[in-house]
Amino acid sequence: MQTKKRRKTLTQRQWTLLGTFLTPLIIMTAYFAYRQMAPFGSSSLLTVDLGQQYVDFFAYLRRTLLHNPSAIFYSFSNGLGGEMVGNWAYYLLSPLNWLLLAFPGAHLSSGIFLLTVLKYGLAGLSFGWLLTKVTPHTGLVAIxxxxAYALMGWTIANQLNIMWLDALYLLPLIFYGLRQLMLANHWRGYLFWLTAMLIINYYMAYMICLFMILTFIWLAVEHFSSWRTLALQAGRFALGSLISGLLAAVVLLPTWWSLTQSKAQYTVTSFKWKFEFFPPKMVAKFFMGAFNFDQMPDGTANLFIGAIALLGALFYFVDKQQKLRSRITAGLITLFLAASLCVQPLDLLWHAGQFPVWYPYRFSFVVGFWLIWLAALTLRPNFRPGPFATAVVTFIVAAGCFYVGENLKKFAFLQQNAFWLGAFFVVIALMIYTLPVLRRHWIFPLMFFVIGVTEVTANAFLSLNNISYVSQGEYANYTNELQKLVNKTQQSDHGFYRIGKTFLRTKGDAFQTGFNGGSVFSSALPKATPTFMGNIGSPDGDGFVEYSNGTLVTDSLLNMKYYFQQKQLSGALAGSNLLPADTNKADLASYQAVRQDHWATTYRNPYALPMGYAANQDILTLKNTTADPAQYQANWLAALTGNQQDQKLYSAENFNQVTFQNINQQTKITGAILQKKSLLKPASITLTFKPTTNDAYYLTFGSTVNPDNATFVLNGQTLNQYKTYRNTIMVSAADHAKGQTIKLTIQLKKGSLWLQNFTLYRLHTAQFKRAVTTLQQHPWQLTKHTDSAFAGTVTATNAQQVLNTSIPYSQGWRVRVNGHRAKTYKTVGMFTAVKLAKGRNHVTFTYWPPLLNLGLLLSGLTLLLTLGIGWWRHRRASR
Known part of the structure; x- marks a missing residue:
């Protein structure tokens, strides 16, 4: 009889777990099919960073694992080149990502769909498993x-940050593991799942670790028996956490080194104890549909969990069946979490000392877990709220609804119909909890399920309908065309070089299609890279660089051997943006067209220097502090050639004519502040010049001379330019245009415009060619080249020369010259050089991540020790 009952219970539990997995998975699959997301239609899940960043890393993952394992630790698709451990640790170490290996090329968006719905399902399954292990909940209540957990507001708002979603299904497992460690002295679950989280995504793991401290406090109070027991529990918690950290050291240590070069350099060291906003504003985020695009960069925390779960959490604090000490502790923890959502220093604590760039309050998934967990503890079969408890909860939710309703116009993210629908669900949920007739037999779980699942489903639909997505065609057509261009170039030239282009879908195009480029968008970007890009006149930011403003000089020095340029189509295809332009590059006239197809032309740069070459050792002592990118480039080249005359590579030129429309006349253009005479009329300035030579001409734009403040028209065509830049950029204006009239019109969008650092420069092309020819005479002739290893010979004509490379400097590069370990030097704050002996030198570069060996040692020894102790304990217990 007992065996039969046990089998029935087991079957019920299995059906419950299946329901917890399938319900959120089916709901979100149905929604994505309704929105025609690939593979169901013409749209895709790609939006914001998922479409602009993560999809490119996923393409890199596929290519690296299947075709190019040498790029695991270092990749020249990473901007101008960079280590990859930090990127793997933040973006790519989820074991579910292996599913993407089955989705090549443009089908990668379908693989992302599969990953997303699978993580929704696993989140529900994980929380359901926790409920069946700790609470009496099964069936519809558990589902x-x-x-509610899988589809809470945080998940819906952050599903595009797909690498964070692993935290959702691992958090309940870590929570249960800690509970077992404290109460039953069972170590395995906590060690395994916390270690997995630390390896899969250290960033979310950090937040979970902070939450585990709060969890430990609550569990310690809830199950307190004696101070001795508490001390033992604290010891196990501390030791278990330390062991997990050591087991994950193989990832954490090299990642920590990577962070010291990138994100850690932006850590906030000073702050103020202040509210970031009026705290009651958070209440609006408990309503369904309280999310839109504007909430992504700068909004309040996404707290929606549904009325069923929210009321359950509130009833916990007035439920006399719960221990008073547990309720007080839970209340203090809840207050701390609430304060963390609006008090600046606490917010910074959860984000490791850095204000999030977009997606604020990223840790709020633990708030959702905590509240739903309290609801689960409340909703036992014998739960019956008394009059006092009902009155208190009713007052709280009524006050919250009243406050939001009265201030609805202040919450642009919350529509009126969504507010009233949310209030309706609150009323229905309150009735389910408090009316005895609805607590009988099968009625309660059925209504509980229908109301709870309907509300979270409605929230998902309302919230995600506010977001636009990249069409599958836009992603696939661009990717397929760029891949064809890359493949043809790489098939015809097997050397090691970089490729530039004049069009853009994302700054990770090089990752997407597998070429060595100059652009990237990554949270693990070393600070030196955007600093350098800003110095040479290309757009940069804390987490991105975009090599859209290369000149003949920088193209040469950075080994940009090939360029892709979109064609200007005519007829029925006029205006087509299959390859949307992001720069104007007139100096392609100095390059050689080598092939073309229907959409683009491929150019070869005859002035491109190799990845390494013999150069003057002045480059080792160059202090290039100028803020003028033209002078910066000239100083850089002069240090390499040793010819000081090359510092005069560029000369400032005057415009032949300047005309003003609705703007006061200016005698000096550079630095001028243009003011509209009449604010209601259009205003513009037109500048013309006629080159007297076939040299290349460039304009410099300061950060105020940008597309937000003005429209730029060059020779009758809108000037293509990447919009975001914080330093002075260089814009290619003319080349091989002797005797032609070049006209630039600047149309003001606002009442005034500061022409910051606005200058016309002429590159003395003949002098540039002589300098490049000198450097090309003694190349580093590579006999081996991969992303992480180079070998070749270079001849130095004297002992004053160095091997100068465009390989970004890193402590991970190990260099040998003629078989001996060589010291490396950083040039222009960015690249690597080594000294050479006179004559022929054999030079090798190999990359190995800093601290990886130490991480391997610590993780390996800890694993062996842990397995050994586990085996000994098991053997001892079995005796």
Whole structure:
């Protein structure tokens, strides 16, 4: 009889777990099919950073694992080149990512769909498993709470940050593991799942670790028996956490080194104890549909968990069946979490000392977990709220609804119909909790399920309908065309070089299609890279660089051997943006067209220097501090050639004519502040010049001379330019245009415009060619080249020469010259050089991540020790 009952219970539990997995998965699959997301239609899940950043890393993952394992630790698709451990640790170490290996090329968006819905399902399954292990909940009640967890507001708002979603299904497992470690002295679960989280995504793991401290406090109070037991529990918690950290050291240590070169350099060291906003504003985020695009860069925390779960959490604090000490502790923890959502220093604590760039309050998934967990503890079969508890909860939710309703116009993210629908669900949920007739037999779980699942489903639909997505065609057509261009170039030239282009879908195009480029968008970008890009006149930011403003000089020095340029189509295809332009590059006239197809032309740069070459050792002592990118480039080249005359490579030129429309006359253009005479009329300035030579001409734009403040028209065509730049950029204006009239019109968008650092420069092309020819005479002739290893010979004509490379400097590069370990030097704050002996030198570069060996040692020894102790304990217990 007992065996039969046990089998029935087991079957019920299995059906419950299946329901917790399938319910959120089916709901979100149905929604994505309704929105015609690939593979169901013409749209895709790609939006914001998922479409502009993560999809490119996923393409890199596929290519690296299947075709190019040498790029695992270092890749020249990473901007101008960079280590990849930090990127793997933040973006790519989820074991579910292996599913993407089955989705090549443009089908990668379908693989992302599969990953997304699978993570929704696993989140529900994980929470459901926790409920069946710790609480009496099974069936529809467990499925409802698990679906509320899987589809809470944080998940819906952050599903595009797909690498964070692993935290959702691992958090309940870590929570249960800590509970077992404290109460039953069972170590395995906590060690395994916390280690997995630390390896899969250290960033979200950090937040979970902070939450585990709060969890430990609550569990310690909830199950307190004696101070001795508490001390033992604290010891196990501390030791278990330390062991997990050591087991994950193989990832954490090299990642920590990577962070010291990138994100850690932006850590906030000073702050003020202040509210970031009026705290009651958070209440609006408990309503369904309280999310739109504007909430992504700068909004309040996404707290929606549904009325069923929210009321359950509120009832926990007035439920006399719960221990008073547990309720007080839970209340203090809840207050701390609430304060973390609006008090600046606490917010910074959860984000490791850095204000998030977009997606604020990223840790709020633990708030959702905590509240739903309290609801699960409340909703036992014998739960019956008394009059006092009902009155208190009713007052709280009524006050919250009243506040939001009265201030609805202040919450642009919350529509009126969504507010009233949310209030309706609150009323229905309150009735389910408090009316005895609805607590009988099968009625309660059925209504609980219908109301709970309907509300979270409606929230998903309302919230995601506010977001636009990249069409599958836009992604696939661009990717396929760029891939064809890259493949043809690489098939015809097997050397090691970089490729530039005049069009852009994302700054990670090089990752997407597998070439060595100059652009990237990454949270693990070393600070030196954007600093350098800003110095040479290309757009940069804290997490991105875009090599859209290369000159003949920088193209040469950075080994940009090939360029792709979109064609200007005519007829029925006029205006087509299959390859949307992001720069104007007139100096392609100095390059050689080598092939073309229907959409683009491929150019070869005859002035491109190799990845390494013998150069003057002045480059080792160059202090290039100028803020003028033209002078910076000239100083850089002069240090390499040793010819000081090359510092005069550029000369400032005057415009032949300047005309003003609705703007006061100016005698000096550079630095001028243009003011509209009449604010209601259009205003513009037109500048013309006629080159007297076939040299290349460039304009410099300061950060105020940007597309937000003005429209730029060059020779009758809108000037293509990447919009975001914080330093002075260089814009290619003319080349091989002797005797032609070049006209630039600047149309003001606002009442005034500061022409910051606005200058016309002429590159003395003949002098540039002589300098490049000198450097090309003694190349580093490579006999081996991969992303992480180079070998070749270079001849130095004297002992005053160095091997100068465009390989970004890193402590991970190990260099040998003629078989001996050589010291490396950083040039222009960015690249690597080594000294040479006179004559022929054999030089090798190999890359190995800093601290990886130490991480391997610590993780390996800890794993062996842990397995050994586990085996000994098991053997001892079995005796």
């Amino acid at each position: 409802t709470l698990s679906t």
